[in-house]
Amino acid sequence: MPIRDPEKLQLALEHHFKVKICRRCNARNPWNAERCRRCKSRDLRPKRYKK
Structure with a gap:
């Protein structure tokens, strides 16, 4: 819905x-994360928005 x-x-x-x-x-x-909570990597990206 x-x-x-x-x-x-x-x-x-x-x-x-x-x-x-x-x-x-x-x-x-x-x-606001600087590092990953699981693997401690700094390689983060924003979640993509698909229409």
Whole structure:
């Protein structure tokens, strides 16, 4: 069921996509992470948004 309310949609997208993904072990990390929580790598990327 799609979300029609723009405020709720923005909140949901921010909650879902405001994470960083480790390129080495694919772990989800907090947005403000400097290092991966699992493998301690610094090679992090923001989660991609696909439409």
